[in-house]
Amino acid sequence: MSDHPHSDGLAIETLELTKRFGNQTVVNAVDLRVPRGAVYGFLGPNGSGKTTTIRMLLGLAGATSGRVRVLGEDMPSRLQQVLPRVGALVEGPAFYPFLSGSANLHRLDTADRFAPGRTRTARVAEALDRVGLSHAATKKVHAYSLGMKQRLGLANALLMPRDLLVLDEPTNGLDPQGTREVRNLVRSLAAGGATVFVSSHLLAEIEQVCTHAAVMSAGSLVASGTLDELRRVGQAFVRLRTPDVDIARGVLLRLGLAPTALDEQASATDVDAATGWTVSAPLTDRSVTPEGIVASLVAANVRVRGFVVDEASLEDRFVALTGEGFDVVQ
Structure with a gap:
């Protein structure tokens, strides 16, 4: 796909990306083009194929057909070169329940061969602070609420500087205050030069933080572009x-x-x-x-x-595209 015009300006690019399980097609010939530096909303009802697409982007699942390019590299053949530059929160974080939040992050960071040990303690503390978990750093994770575990997963994605953050439903389980904090965090990451790819079924989340969006419905990409472009179609x-x-x-x-x-x-x-x-x-x-x-x-x-x-609202546009409603309140 490197011969595609302007592909070097893309953080994520897919060509006819398809995933089948038996006779069921769950992702159908998806062409994504995510500009570098964008906050890109990946929007669709639950079950529309968003998480499966993300898993293929990150090399966690193999595509049935089609091609993937992330940060200018073909995936999954260049997985070892790409993943150190990517922070991800996919399908809810999993941690050792009887270790503290801080100890979990130390263990995960130790497993990253690109992470320098001499700065580990400082980086863990900074990541916990960025997601508002400094007060619970020494608390055992089994005592964390769902929202706290979600924050810890975000902290893990932020342990090292990243060129691309892939966040699958990052506000899942968060209260309104936590949701606002995640939005502010996404904005700060983008301001620092990272590309942020945010999967969500919440319209408010997409409208408030994203510069671009794509809409999935029943495994197919039904619209993509800047938010203004999507609104103008209505x-x-x-x-x-x-x-x-x-x-x-x-x-x-x-x-x-x-x-x-x-x-x-x-x-x-x-x-x-x-x-x-x-x-x-x-x-x-x-x-x-x-x-x-x-x-x-x-x-x-x-x-x-x-x-x-x-103007037609994004909600009107997305419901027209998918035939399904979206959660629009938080």
Whole structure:
């Protein structure tokens, strides 16, 4: 895949990546392109193939067909060169229950032949601090809550500087405060130059921290791009509040839009009655700017008392793509 244009600017690249178990295809010809330095959201309902894809990216599972390239190297043939540059949290962390959090990290770091022993104690302490576990460093892991174990798994991924962080459902089991802390951690990792690949079924998690996203549904990649690109695919509407309904409709028609007058009894599916929007039009031509619409309305002496371009939400877009709902609250 190195002959693909601009592939050197990608942290992760796959070509027709496919995984079958018997007659069941769980990942179907997935083409991923994750730019270096991005916070990339890998979004889809539970069971959509996200974790299986991640396992193939990291060499934890073999692909039935297709190719994988991570940090500019072919996988899994270059596994030994790639994995030291990758931190990962996949399918929930596993630890020795009767060792403390700190002792677990020391043991895991010792197993990493690339990790310098002379800085181990300091790096373990720093990793625990970054995930908010300094207070529980000496507590046995069997006494940790699910959220604390998740934090410890994140700390393990941060023991060494990484070019790529792969986080599978990193806020699983965390309370709202812990979720916010993980978001801040992801932002700080990206600000430090790392690429962060975040798998989640939580829309809020993706919208608040990611620059790019891909949507999985039933094993297939159904959309990918920047968050703005994904939003723009959905339908947007111009909403207008004015007493000059007929004049406003004429202006919108001249601009190539197809307005609808909304009376005060308009249903909630058409308009939020509390806002009092009186005219609505689908923004089918994206070359018509909101500024241009307002200027045309004012030039026609339309009294504009409220104006908004109501973009389709990511939730609307993803549900349309997958036919399934997403958890949108935390």
